[in-house]
Amino acid sequence: MGALRLLGAVDEGATLDEAAALTERLPPPDRARARRLALEVLRREDRCDLLLAPMLARRPRPEIMRILRLATVEMLALAEAPHGAVNAAVALARASGQKGQAAAGMVNAVLRKVAGAAEPWARLSPQKLPAWLRGPVVAAWGEAVAAAIEAAHEAGAPLDLTPKGADCPGEALPTGSYRLPAGTQVSALPGYEAGDWWVQDAAAALAARLLDPRPGERIADLCAAPGGKTLQLAAAGAEVTALDISQPRLARVAENLSRCRLSARLVAADALDWRPDQPLDAVLLDAPCSATGTIRRHPELPRIRDGAGLTELTGLQARLLDHALTLLKPGGRLVYATCSLLPAEGEEQLAAALARHPDLTVEPPQAPGIEPGWITAQGGLRLRPDLWPERGGMDGFFIARLRKTAGRT
Numbered sequence: 001m002g003a004l005r006l007l008g009a010v011d012e013g014a015t016l017d018e019a020a021a022l023t024e025r026l027p028p029p030d031r032a033r034a035r036r037l038a039l040e041v042l043r044r045e046d047r048c049d050l051l052l053a054p055m056l057a058r059r060p061r062p063e064i065m066r067i068l069r070l071a072t073v074e075m076l077a078l079a080e081a082p083h084g085a086v087n088a089a090v091a092l093a094r095a096s097g098q099k100g101q102a103a104a105g106m107v108n109a110v111l112r113k114v115a116g117a118a119e120p121w122a123r124l125s126p127q128k129l130p131a132w133l134r135g136p137v138v139a140a141w142g143e144a145v146a147a148a149i150e151a152a153h154e155a156g157a158p159l160d161l162t163p164k165g166a167d168c169p170g171e172a173l174p175t176g177s178y179r180l181p182a183g184t185q186v187s188a189l190p191g192y193e194a195g196d197w198w199v200q201d202a203a204a205a206l207a208a209r210l211l212d213p214r215p216g217e218r219i220a221d222l223c224a225a226p227g228g229k230t231l232q233l234a235a236a237g238a239e240v241t242a243l244d245i246s247q248p249r250l251a252r253v254a255e256n257l258s259r260c261r262l263s264a265r266l267v268a269a270d271a272l273d274w275r276p277d278q279p280l281d282a283v284l285l286d287a288p289c290s291a292t293g294t295i296r297r298h299p300e301l302p303r304i305r306d307g308a309g310l311t312e313l314t315g316l317q318a319r320l321l322d323h324a325l326t327l328l329k330p331g332g333r334l335v336y337a338t339c340s341l342l343p344a345e346g347e348e349q350l351a352a353a354l355a356r357h358p359d360l361t362v363e364p365p366q367a368p369g370i371e372p373g374w375i376t377a378q379g380g381l382r383l384r385p386d387l388w389p390e391r392g393g394m395d396g397f398f399i400a401r402l403r404k405t406a407g408r409t
């Protein structure tokens with residue numbers, strides 16, 4: 001029932017995080033299962049619809065369609081017992097208002113067919129990216145990479161941790177993050193209370209690693225919330241100013257710093273209006289973006305976004321980058337990052353910044369575990385969900401380390 005509420009809210013345009021209040025009253029294990037099921041369905045909606053279409057005389061109303069998809073995913077993707085999934089779906093259909101009684105018979109008949117459809121299900125391809133995103137991805141890396149990204153999106157994301165010091169649960173990754181299976185209960189892991197680590201995707205953790213913060217350096221994290229990168233900078237001993245335009249989101253940075261027993265100066269402000277008292281050694285600019293690199297964790301994103309507003313976003317990214325450069329001392333360094341699969345927010349931003357600022361140079365990404373194939377011709381780092389397939393992938397990111405070589409950029 002909880003998963004259906006979440007899926008209904010996404011159909012209305014909400015993100016899963018925004019819809020979370022709908023399951024707030026459920027006991028924690030039920031709430032976790034509702035979210036997990038909703039994620040698994042959202043990763044396979046198109047696949048469900050393709051399988052179901054020939055089994056349906058006509059497309060049922062949205063609520064019944066959601067019940068059918070949920071039971072299909074339970075049986076065919078999660079290998080749950082058919083009789084339990086079918087009975088639960090029939091009960092949900094019955095409970096769904098006056099027309100539910102009539103729909104219950106159809107739901108029962110269709111799901112019995114679905115239970116025997118493992119072979120056609122396995123032949124269906126993973127859900128395609130929406131056209132506004134697929135076009136630029138295919139143009140940049142080709143059809144095979146787009147298909148591999150789609151497969152990675154369907155597979156979902158493991159849980160990655162960044163260690164504060166040496167101790168961290170999970171399997172060590174070459175880049176310094178630690179990996180645990182998806183669905184691991186974070187608060188039950190050793191070191192949670194002590195703040196020995198924090199949750200952060202392995203790709204996201206590379207932005208601060210490329211900046212290579214040193215003890216005592218004055219560094220600003222200009223778009224800091226919820227704070228994963230601020231924690232990395234503070235753990236390295238830098239004197240960090242963590243800035244975010246959103247006060248509520250900045251409160252999450254404060255919580256995360258407090259759990260990990262780290263400190264930073266917090267500033268709620270528009271980065272475009274902010275200046276430090278003295279020029280900075282380094283700036284981390286993890287700019288607001290389409291977040292299309294995080295679809296493994298937010299599979300509803302392609303459903304509720306249509307690519308509108310991208311021009312405004314890329315304009316803001318360029319203005320933030322230009323402003324960030326003015327905050328650096330001569331010779332200072334800046335890492336620009338976006339969790340995006342769109343070259344317009346990554347490779348093209350870097351090219352445009354280099355054209356606008358002749359005394360800006362790109363420094364090759366240097367950090368343990370970086371593979372040569374991830375480095376672009378211009379010296380940026382292009383990370384995609386289809387990389388590390390044998391390890392469980394990573395989020396999509398573009399990261400570039402820049403050096404301001406002279407006084408003026």
Ligand SMILES: C[S@@+](CC[C@H](N)C(=O)[O-])C[C@H]1O[C@@H](n2cnc3c(N)ncnc32)[C@H](O)[C@@H]1O
Pocket residue numbers: 204222223224225226227228229230243244245246249269270271272286287288289339
């Ligand atoms: C990609 S998220 C940052 C994630 C963060 N760096 C981390 O690692 O946890 C982008 C952040 O930029 C903030 N933001 C957007 N526009 C901003 C602006 N003009 N000035 C400062 N922060 C801004 C948003 O509130 C959001 O928290």
